[in-house]
């Protein structure tokens with residue numbers, strides 16, 4: 001490294017990617033690192049989401065840092081609280097809390113004098129050579145634009161802002177939405193509540209999963225034999241890539257057909273009432289929306305106190321939800337499982353790059369990065385899990401690990417240059433995005449459905465190529481595509 005002073009790095013966000021970046025930076029000998037976290041605890045989405053039934057539908061042994069395996073996961077798909085405990089444990093084990101300014105929300109990033117100037121909402125400001133914006137994808141809840149929502153006399157809250165003070169037992173609960181979140185909430189609540197109304201706008205394909213607990217013997221075996229544990233983890237990861245990642249990007253038509261067949265068989269065999277079955281049957285291709293996985297949703301929605309409401313919601317009233325057919329569905333609690341804005345990267349931060357040009361200006365026609373992690377005109381700013389990361393395809397932790405190693409290589413390259421500056425060229429970014437757009441039409445996400453994957457221009461915000469291509473792209477930056485120094 002040619003610079004006499006060591007680099008100073010600011011990380012924004014103490015979620016999965018922010019914790020990871022801080023660990024990797026310190027391993028690389030970069031000690032001057034601060035994490036800025038707007039909340040009072042690490043964990044990101046696993047801290048924010050605490051709804052009943054929360055789990056991760058990526059197998060837990062895969063949804064784990066490669067360098068911190070956990071032989072003690074309770075199940076193949078472990079509950080959210082266990083995942084949050086894992087990240088808190090990582091923060092403790094690696095001493096990351098002392099690097100973190102909690103309750104510090106960065107409001108502005110400004111590139112001036114060849115460094116980034118950060119300003120937090122509490123007035124704190126600092127300067128860094130590099131910024132890693134690990135601000136996540138699914139953390140800005142979307143409130144539905146349902147008329148009258150504010151008139152509801154009961155408790156109403158978004159699934160990611162669960163109000164645990166509100167009693168549920170023996171009450172009438174409505175849930176709006178049928179995404180991964182709602183499909184997990186329904187089985188967790190149905191036996192507790194008096195009546196459960198699920199307001200479905202669009203039916204979902206539901207892939208059956210098996211989620212048995214791991215035995216004490218299995219866990220002890222993995223603890224005693226890390227190589228065997230690793231082999232089991234690799235086997236699970238390979239299945240995810242072989243069966244799913246290739247199918248969704250259009251590289252394995254028979255794999256996609258098989259996913260759809262499994263979903264259809266699940267529906268046909270578990271849902272007994274033909275009328276209900278038809279109302280639960282989607283009219284688009286499986287995996288066009290993010291595929292929902294469950295071992296218990298279809299059973300739960302058939303319970304005598306559960307009701308699938310498919311008439312569109314007209315409005316919310318004092319006493320409940322009125323649907324278009326005129327029925328008033330009386331409720332005590334209304335849960336809005338209406339998802340997140342997955343296109344709002346870095347916002348509401350104001351980010352001003354070279355020449356004072358803001359990220360909003362640079363992205364006025366849509367989010368556009370080079371290889372998901374860097375943007376022309378915004379030197380030394382890196383975004384793990386940025387635009388078009390393969391988040392619909394495989395474990396986001398593995399993605400973030402590869403991107404973080406790539407970012408560290410870019411930082412090392414800039415450190416060796418006299419002005420410690422690195423940014424992708426406009427030309428390389430345009431070429432990359434044009435190739436991506438051309439490839440997108442072959443993916444299942446563009447096959448005709450509404451989903452949060454699509455940006456406001458209707459373009460899927462995912463990675464349209466294979467896992468192998470992503471791995472190869474991340475293995476080593478092509479420095480011909482960068483301006484350095």
Ligand code: NAP
Nearest residue numbers: 055056057144177178179180181201202290337338339452
């Ligand atoms: P989502 O998939 O975006 O689903 C939102 C649901 O709300 C959809 O069913 C949508 O209907 C409905 N909706 C939105 N506005 C509405 C309105 N005005 N009226 C009626 N219905 C409305 O959100 P999510 O379930 O929170 O999941 C988001 C993502 O988070 C997932 O796709 C996944 O990536 C991640 N997640 C993962 C897990 C996991 O296990 N790994 C668990 C939970 C969440 P339409 O379908 O008609 O638009």
